[in-house]
Amino acid sequence: MENSTITLLIRYFNILSATVMAFFAIYGAIAVFGRKSHLNIFRRNIFIQAFCIAALFAFILELTVSNFPYYLKYFADSECYTLEVSPKDSTIILTSDGTIAEKYSAQKNDTTPRDSATVLASGSTGDVGSTLVADTSSKDKDTTTIFGYGIKFKDLNRSVTSVFISPVFDTTEWINVIVSGTTVAGNFLAEQNIYKGLPNTNHISLQLHGKVSELKIEIYGAKQTGASQIAINKQIPLYFSGLRLIVVSLLLFAVILFVYKPLRAKTAYLLFDYRFDPSSRKQNIIYILSVISLILFSWICAYTSVVEDTVQAKQYNKYLVDAIIAGRTHLEAGSPEKLLKAERPYDLIWLDENGDKYKRSVDWMPDWVYYKGRFYCYFGVVPALILYVPYNLITGEYLSNHCGIFLFAAISIILLACLWRFFVKKYMPDARFMFYLLSFFVLFFASGWFCPLRFTRFYSIVSAAGFMFVIAGILLLFESVVQEQDKIDRSKLFLACACLALAVGCRPHLLFASLIVPVILWKYKQWKHLPLVAIPYVAAAVPLCVYNYVRFGSIWDFGTNYNMTSLNLSAYSLLNPIGKLINTFNMSLSYLFTVNKYSFFFPYVECIPQHNKFFWTITKFYDKGCGMINFPIVFCLIFFFKSLINKGERFKTFYVSAIFLVIAAVLIFINSWMIGHSGRYTIDFAIFIILPSLFCAYYWCNGAGSNVQTSEIQFRARQKVTYILLVFSIFVGLFLFATTVTNDITPSNPALFRYLRQSLIILGIV
DSSP states (O other): OOHHHHHHHHHHHHHHHHHHHHHHHHHHHHHHHOTTSTTOTTTTOHHHHHHHHHHHHHHHHHHHTTTGGGGGGGGOOOOEEEEEEOSSOTTEEEETTOOEEEEEEEEEEEOSOOOHHHHHHTTOOSOTTSSEEOOTTSSOTTOEEEEEEEEEEESOOBOOOEEEEEOOOTTOSEEEEEEEEEETTEEEEEEEEEETTOGGGSEEEOOOSSOEEEEEEEEESSOOSSOOEEEESOOOOOOOOHHHHHHHHHHHHHHHHHHSHHHHHHHHHHHHTOBOOTTOHHHHHHHHHHHHHHHHHHHHHHHTSOOOOSTGGGIIIIIIHHHHHHTOSSBOOSOGGGGGGOSOTTOHHHHHHTTTTSOBTTTBOTTOEEETTEEEOOSOSHHIIIIIHHHHHHHSSOOOHHHHHHHHHHHHHHHHHHHHHHHHHHHOTTOBHHHHHHHHHHHHHTTTTTTTTTSOSHHHHHHHHHHHHHHHHHHHHHHTBOSSTTOBOHHHHHHHHHHHHHHHTTSGGGGGGGGHHHHHHHHTTOGGGHHHHHHHHHHHHHHHHHHHHHHHSOTTOOSGGGBOSSSOHHHHTTSOHHHHHHHHHHHHHHHHHOOOEEOSSTTSEEOOOSSSSOOSSSSOOOOOOOOGGGSGGGGGHHHHHHHHHOGGGOOTTHHHHHHHHHHHHHHHHHHHHHTOOOGGGGGGTTHHHHHHHHHHHHHHHTTTTOSSOOOHHHHHHHHHHHHHHHHHHHHHHHHHTTSOOSSOOSOSOHHHHHHHHHHHSGGGOO
């Protein structure tokens, strides 16, 4: 989705949400000041009335506290704004009050990792002095020199509280502005991005000590022709953030529920006594709306992520599709025949150093498989066969990476909802509806989806599809077990194994997710169905083996050792077994115990890289990632390990939890052994940790297996603790979507990130 489209959607959403909240605020005022008025249509529903009152106070806070920059004008001196370039001297800009303003060339060094899309969006307009140009004079490729222009105001001698900039965007989508200067107290500096289509970003508020003598404004990424209009001390307009109004209203609503006694009693009933009822129409509607909301949320995440339009990025959705339709296994792109003469074709550093002979993204593409003069795709072929190829055959177009990922995510959310509903109906007869609902959100936000939905490159396609097939397989497998232990639904069992087999065609090591199949057969003594179970696995394995043999001459070789990736797999294979085990142990701990960065400022939660750069020796691959310990609901697994020690406290789903945890451990080990630590691989195993955690949370609250009956006080206390763990787990997962989880530390979409930051940061300060 284009940035201009995203900014337009943000503006529409903001207007619509602010209008809706204004409607509730009006009725909140009526509820407070005109209780007996006929206009008070919500007076019969105490919950809606409380929310309206919360919306009223949210508007009051929005008008006063959140919009404090509006009132800074009353502490400023006179306004000054630029007029035009002097006809006598092109470096002098005329101002409204005769203040001296000089134009000059500016530049800065930026060490933030940038890809080509980011550089273009940042202002590659073609105007001299306003483009972003990589500085190739240094061997340090991490440093980028950014050129722009600046305007210096001299002898201002006035109090400054705001700077307004109306840039000439031309083909750019956003620009970077740095405001600096001198006051009687010393120097100051402020930085802000201005986005096309978001007019509220044009003002930079300042709170300075004393009068400003000199003020410099540097602009990077804007067109120089027709200099940007700049105004000093122009009043910042009132800005109502619909999202902030919703969030603040909900927080105040929660406070009212806690403080107001009649509402507190009803809330306590809904939280602790209102049971899950699968036949309840109201509960089913709420659950369906929850599913729809997560699908919509996934669409927003996928379509506001960075989209690359390069040959490398189209490896899967274009070149692999063309290869399959043409009946060949290799990809026709680049110049792989050149690499036949290369001394070290799998060493990316060596290839970059010899870029005059072997040009990156022209002759060869990173993360493509190179073998004997041809390029291949390392990533599983099944998603291409079931989605990308049919789409191309029907429409003649190529389905985008992010669209495919979203479709797999949407189906996965529906399947996840069905799976959780099935587990609650079968194993949790006393579950409360609030536990049921919050747990479903935890299953989504803690399952690792924040990686593929925010990193919508070809890497994530197979992860998303693999997750979908695994969830479908587990759901069908458990549904195949009829209540009577001597019966199994053969058709569902077959389909379950087919889904689990297809997951292997997405990511081969997901084969270990099928460990649940023999456990089910053993649990229900149904070994006679083993031949039926083997059929889909054989049907999937034979084509995959043939596909591998045609490409690499071995049925077991998926091209791992030939992948042209940043990971020097050839060098890693030379490492001794002790080094590999140490590395695997460290990486496994990272998947479990890597702690996020937490703060009181947006985005509140952020995955951080354990190292700033790759290591090319023992430590293979460190990336941004989230250890499972960041989701507090996993602390409920203590109950599982307690049950493991004390057999008298075994609970109903103990065997299910055990095999899920074994699968998670195996997948963590394989990822750590093969690749190291990377956040996007969390989706492979996270669900096998979260599901047992939720099982344990339920049985811990209900005192399963204990000889002593859980008292009402203990039950309530455990429920409260569980709700806190669930809510915090949702909070962590929700805000992990705000930033990318790869090595690139920039947000997926700057305009959206800016809106979220302005709406959700404390006091609206950016």
